[in-house]
Amino acid sequence: MKALAVDIGGTHANCGLVENESILAYESIDIASAVNIRAVLSRVAELFHRLVKDQSLSFDGFQGIAVGFPGLVDCRISRVVSTNKKYDDAPEVDFCAWAREAFGLPLRIENDARMALLGESYAGAARGFGDVVMMTLGTGIGGVAMIEGELLRGKHSQAGCLGGHIPVLFNGRPCTCGGIGCAEAEASGWSLPAIVKDFPGVSESRLSKYSHVGFKQLFEEAARGDKTALAIRDRCLNIWAADAVALVHAYDPEVIVIGGGVMESANIIIPYVEAHVHKYAWTPWGKVKVRPAELANNAALVGAVPLLSEEISRKSSQT
Ligand SMILES: [Zn+2]
Numbered sequence: 001m002k003a004l005a006v007d008i009g010g011t012h013a014n015c016g017l018v019e020n021e022s023i024l025a026y027e028s029i030d031i032a033s034a035v036n037i038r039a040v041l042s043r044v045a046e047l048f049h050r051l052v053k054d055q056s057l058s059f060d061g062f063q064g065i066a067v068g069f070p071g072l073v074d075c076r077i078s079r080v081v082s083t084n085k086k087y088d089d090a091p092e093v094d095f096c097a098w099a100r101e102a103f104g105l106p107l108r109i110e111n112d113a114r115m116a117l118l119g120e121s122y123a124g125a126a127r128g129f130g131d132v133v134m135m136t137l138g139t140g141i142g143g144v145a146m147i148e149g150e151l152l153r154g155k156h157s158q159a160g161c162l163g164g165h166i167p168v169l170f171n172g173r174p175c176t177c178g179g180i181g182c183a184e185a186e187a188s189g190w191s192l193p194a195i196v197k198d199f200p201g202v203s204e205s206r207l208s209k210y211s212h213v214g215f216k217q218l219f220e221e222a223a224r225g226d227k228t229a230l231a232i233r234d235r236c237l238n239i240w241a242a243d244a245v246a247l248v249h250a251y252d253p254e255v256i257v258i259g260g261g262v263m264e265s266a267n268i269i270i271p272y273v274e275a276h277v278h279k280y281a282w283t284p285w286g287k288v289k290v291r292p293a294e295l296a297n298n299a300a301l302v303g304a305v306p307l308l309s310e311e312i313s314r315k316s317s318q319t
Contacts, residue, residue, distance in 0.1 A: 113142030118303030259293030
């Protein structure tokens with residue numbers, strides 16, 4: 001099966017022509033200045049027309065388009081249900097009508113982290129497992145679940161996809177979702193600068209020389225032995241590990257796959273989270289495996305074919 005695949009992020013839209021688990025062509029568009037989702041879609045349409053032409057293909061050869069969106073999505077009706085301060089016009093947009101007009105193709109849209117889990121399950125670190133939790137550690141924290149081979153969606157399409165908004169500190173920091181002490185309010189790309197700024201002793205730390213501290217700088221300074229950087233890094237590891245234990249208790253996975261930009265430091269994160277889960281999760285049947293994601297930024301794109309296949313198998317089971 002061939003599919004168009006789009007993974008819409010906060011600053012970039014990754015677009016690919018995919019055939020089963022292979023990416024035939026790929027380009028990332030900078031959409032940081034896009035005023036709304038309609039502006040993003042018009043640039044995505046332009047790009048796909050060029051990519052398809054460059055590959056000497058035509059849209060007739062594609063089964064559909066799959067879109068990963070960073071918000072709550074009801075993929076049964078192909079609508080965005082709720083946004084979190086990004087692309088707030090998206091719930092009003094008829095994505096299926098856009099895809100018909102732009103390419104003459106059917107469309108499915110899903111939460112971006114769910115699509116990444118489909119990709120890792122189809123051709124990555126979760127291949128061969130039916131019960132999986134995936135955590136994506138980046139600007140925010142994605143946490144999604146697959147149970148008995150099916151993505152968990154739930155009545156309001158929000159089951160299993162709010163793993164970053166599990167509270168890990170009841171009296172913690174305010175989160176963008178309206179909650180308090182969510183994992184991503186305590187240890188994610190967007191919350192890290194404020195955490196660093198407020199951390200005791202930071203003015204004597206090498207971290208104070210940076211205008212913006214991301215996880216890259218934090219892990220580098222911790223590796224050089226900066227005591228404050230080490231303390232903040234270890235705090236982040238504990239937050240992620242506590243979130244992982246909560247996800248194990250909620251969803252009963254065999255394996256946790258961890259992805260996201262921070263996984264450049266997978267050699268530190270994976271053993272830490274795994275040891276914590278083995279020590280603190282109640283799993284009398286055995287040990288949950290903790291593995292790094294294998295598909296990096298391509299995971300959601302590789303999820304396109306299984307997402308479209310789900311719809312095809314659903315329709316065929318109804319007839
Ligand atoms: Zn939250």
